[in-house]
Amino acid sequence: MTDRTDSSNQLFQNAAHLRQAVGSVVVGKSEQVKIAVTVLLAGGHLLMEDVPGVGKTVLAKTLARAMDTRVNRIQFTPDMLPSDVTGVAIYDQGNGKFDFQPGPIFANVVIGDEINRASPKTQSALLECMEERQVSVDGETHRLPDPFTVFATQNPAEMEGTYPLPEAQRDRFMARISMGYPDREAELSMLESRDGADPLNALRPVLSADDVRAMILQVQQVFVAPSIKRYVVDLARATREHPAVRVGVSPRASLQLLRAAKAAAAIAGRGYVVPDDVQQLLKPVFAHRLVLGNRGGRQQHGYTEAERVVEEITAQVPAPTGA
Template sequence: MTETSSSVASPRRSDRLDAAEFERLVGLVRENVRSVVEGKDEQIHLALVTLLAGGHLLVEDVPGVGKTVLAKTLAASMSATVNRIQFTPDLLPSDVTGVAVYDQVDRRFEFQPGPVFANVVIGDEINRASPKTQSALLECMAEGQVSVDGETHRLPEPFTVFATQNPSEMEGTYALPEAQRDRFMVRMSMGYPSREAEYGMVASRDGGDPLRRLRPVVSADDVRRMIESAATVYMAPAVGQYVVDLARATREHPDVRVGVSPRASLHLVGAAKANAAVSGRDYVVPDDVARLAPPVFAHRLVLNSRGSRPGGSDGEAVVAQILQRVPAPTAA
């Protein structure tokens, strides 16, 4: 499969962000994050792709491996409004979205925005809050708005949620509802660093926390324009059909009780376009889809008893099997 195939390429459109400027801005953000998060190029790439696809990112792993550091570093690389929400069992939905407060002087209710009103919202340990509070983010993440007392309040643009969570089997966690998981475009794990990366991390702390020295390298408007540019990347009909075929295959797999939703198909299209843009192309190739299918699809699958028993398939294994079975489009 070649990336210059005429079946997937298209002439560059004139209304998008200049390619050289797009590449420069992506490089600035990537290097800024690398200066703090060492040895995690794939995770940084996935975080960038999610951001530029206008999606939301869920990072799941054991405590202490850099989940929150990655989210904070990416947020600090942007000159944008950033709020962090520490999710706890006693957190209320209104603590996230805001609440209408009665003004005794004007004798009317006035909406006081919650921390979700920011360009970047860092939701730390999201699965330590109750499902009711987790659900407060559903409308925010899907529609970019908050409805309180019959009034709708738009969130700023761009708007993205970087959430972290500990594995569900750890003490004090609640499983994210399926509807909540479906709002996250990408889920990924950090994993333990390599020996070299861990030593570099230890050595870099001799001069203090490198995150404190970080400075923004792009503005919120830059990010908005990059998101708009990535959305214009061309996807050939054959590649779009490949996305649909992969999604439908999850609904027919013997280990899966509930396959991915149509929203997941749209998320995979957006992520594949952003991956192509970050890779310097103005068209999507099947490899973009195959690369992003596991982090976009796996966390949305609900496995049946056969798939969830010890030794059975997990979500990643199911998606890997589907990628092997569903033929990718080839050059005409």
């Protein structure tokens, strides 16, 4: 029991150090930083959507810089090919064999910048990577590093030169966040701190790859009562039965909500999940997966309407009051 308590305290402290380090650069976005760290420790992938210039890429780069891990950045463009992401087998005349040259996806942290500027064909190259942590090329399977996470940014779908993310791609992201404009004080602070040197350049890692791996494994040991699991399933089923929703969330979404809730509990210093852990993550985990009907206006997106639907479901589905 003592060893488990000590490790829980260590995870709590490490997560706090990570959030503090990221918050020293990304000012005024504590909730977004918290969700990003939660997704990381849950072993998931994060999608950040908003208009250009509000700090999506900065958040991804800062979180990556705060960890001593291998980081690659992929700038998605319309002319990219799937092999530009995963890698390609090149014939070596010397040994008469094809040698696999890994692409930029082979990193612990992959920053996918403006992911929806790539064609759906190129986007699909990420499906196997994100779900199975592997790449298959020419009949051979290559494992990705551990830990492995994707922090992807995208501009709103109505902006010029973008492709909407397919449902299968959106479903691979554990959570989606919107950065939003900073408040007045945060924007003033940004102007002062970035008037000279970029604070990101002064940031030093606070966690190693081994630390992150250990934290992810420890999150998996967080206790979830049967009543909490039933609550997650009831919430997921409610999205499939809501009159405004054409396609509700998948079983994968239920699993990822549970994993994210376990990470949230661990970050809060608890070894067990409570209903509030689930509720605070419902919008980030569920909303981007919903395909709305006519009430949503735009069937493929409509995040504001989708979040309102999630709010209705949260209010309608009773939360457990005991184990």
